[in-house]
Amino acid sequence: MYDLQMFTMRDMSECGLALRSLGKKANSMEEVGNHIVQYLYNNLIDLKSGERSCALVRFFKTHSYGELPPKLQEYTHSLVSNDVLENNLKCLTLLSTAGQKSEWNSRHKSEGHKVIPLFSKEMIAQIPMIFQLIQQLGLNLDTVVRPDLNLLTDLEQRMYNVFYIPDALGSPYIPSQTSFVIPYNIKSVVGFGGLLPSGNIFIIIMFLKVAIPQISVDLFRPLALNVKMAILPFENEKTFTEQEQPLVDENISTTTDDETFQYLNSQITTLNQLLDVSEQSTISQSDHLEQTNASLQETLKKLQSTQIQLVHNEKMSSLGKLVAGIAHEINNPVNFIHGNLSYAKEYTHSIVKIIQKYQKYYPDPPEEIKKLVKENDLDFLIRDLTRTFNSMTVGTERITEIVSSLRNFSRLDEAEIKQVYIHEGIDSTLMILKHFLQATDKTPEIEVVKHYSQLPLIECYP
Structure with a gap:
């Protein structure tokens, strides 16, 4: 199971390996296509809801009109007014389909998409989705309508890509808004495909009920090569199921030595492309991981810095509480002492007055009192007492x-x-810093000169 919203390089590798192996037990390209669309439909899951991510998955391939089975030729005739259609007319043909409605699980029941004749590049330009799809796959419209056999070998080695519509709702490339996009909650459209040795193109289109990021879409490019490897063996063999093969002359060999060589060369080239893409994806993912790691390291540094700041703030908060507590405890006894100093000064002054009166009326006290007065220097005590109280x-x-x-x-x-x-x-x-301003044996006193203006009250955090 793969979640496209969190699609990884590992998912891409596992999915690619599975898709590449789906052709081993098949008897026709149509059968391989059925296996591929069923695999994608059943294994792309929205892990949050547990539901399938795809509403519909379809596998298209271009064919010459003359290579179509009789029933599809008849269907093509019903779409055009021309009585005679050229055998080399390219037709975008639905080979396989899987979806949530029963009629979406058989190409025979599909209405309007069984075959899309591609008469000219002007005609293709009038079909928004097909035009955009071919453009995003990196193909030239002339290449699709009339492949140049002299350029096919080079083109086939380069032409594979991803088709992506991030927002299906309101997109001009999906005209069926009211009948399909809105009722089936289509969020994104993703496709991938490429060019085959014959000049035909193959495309797998997934209509998704989830929006997927660009980084996931980029990982789909290698899947185009894996699908190509699965369908290559049937490029010049059976395309449709046995009963629907086009009528051919039994005397004409179906596969020539040149075609066999072309097939083997294409297979080798595709394998080399897969290797190149895997290496590029590995490098890209490694770069992404390195960037992510660098970002995580930076985030970690910021978190550590923030943690240090939080610890510092907590310490300052605790210190503030401690200071406030100590200030409160000191303030009470200091207020008590300060408040009683005035009374002590007043009482002491009264006692001194009484002593002075005694000295006036009893100038000759007993010898014992004279001795105490002399020992304690009463005059000094009286003079210094006032200074002590002031201090x-x-x-x-x-x-x-x-x-x-x-x-x-x-x-x-x-x-x-x-x-x-x-x-x-x-x-x-x-006041708090006052002791720092005092003179020391190494530095002189720092004088603070205040020139305060008349400021109004300021609204702030005190």
Whole structure:
């Protein structure tokens, strides 16, 4: 089973091998064609839905009018007004068909596609799908209508390709939109074929219910060669089933030495082409794999970089939470100390006043008190006490500023966009970095000069 949306070189190789072997037990080209279309119809699967990818698969080959069985000659006559048709008139003939409707599984029941006479290149140009098909196969219209035997050998070695319509809906190359494309949900059309030693062309067309990428379509080119290998043995032998062979003169040999040589030469050439195409496909796929690998490596580097950034962001987030937690824990006792300093200063001032009053009214204290006053230098304590309280106040204010800056820096409670005063953010950052600005034994002090303008509130992420 093959999924055309994920068709690989391995799938191409397996499918090609299977198609090439389908002619071994056949008795006619028509029988080989039946095996091929049935194989494609049954083995091309949409793995997501489990349904067949093909709505219809058909195998066409050009024949000279004189080589057609009587019934097909009669059918061809019914399509044209000419009473006499030349035996060398090329006709695109349906050999095999397989599809989801019962009448699509027999070429005898096909209406309108059993035979398509190719009178001239002007007439072919008026049939959009046939014209586009021949063009994409790389064939010249003159080659199809009137093959030049002198050029056939060279052309046969080069002419094989893929026919591709990526979007069937609305395509001018598929006129049966309302009767076929829309009701049967046809998404894409893919065909492949080539030129035979006789100058006749063979084409396999698949009408698909899935859209397939160009990279999958490119892998179908070798399948044309595999089909050619399967049908080559019947090129000058039996084309149709036994009962429908065209009438020929029994005295005329059906196969000449030249034709046998031509067949063997074609077989060798086709095998060489298969080898070349396989090598080209291998190189192409290798290049694609190398590009994919390089892209994956680049993606891996980006993922690793992103992972490092995510880890860094997580660390910063954790650090922010830690800073906010520490700031909160420090802020409470500092506020308690700072708040009580004013009372302690006031109480101490009152005690000093009382001591000074005692000194005024009791200038001659006991010897023990005089000794304590002298040992502790009471006058110095009184003078220095005020400076100590002022220093403690400055210290607690400094701690409060640092805590405020840390909270402002982490901004854990302000992740959303809001209006903020930019100067606060600058000041808090400078506060955090203040110790870096101080003089060291190697560097002088860095002075920060602020010249703030009167800025309005800025809407941003704080």
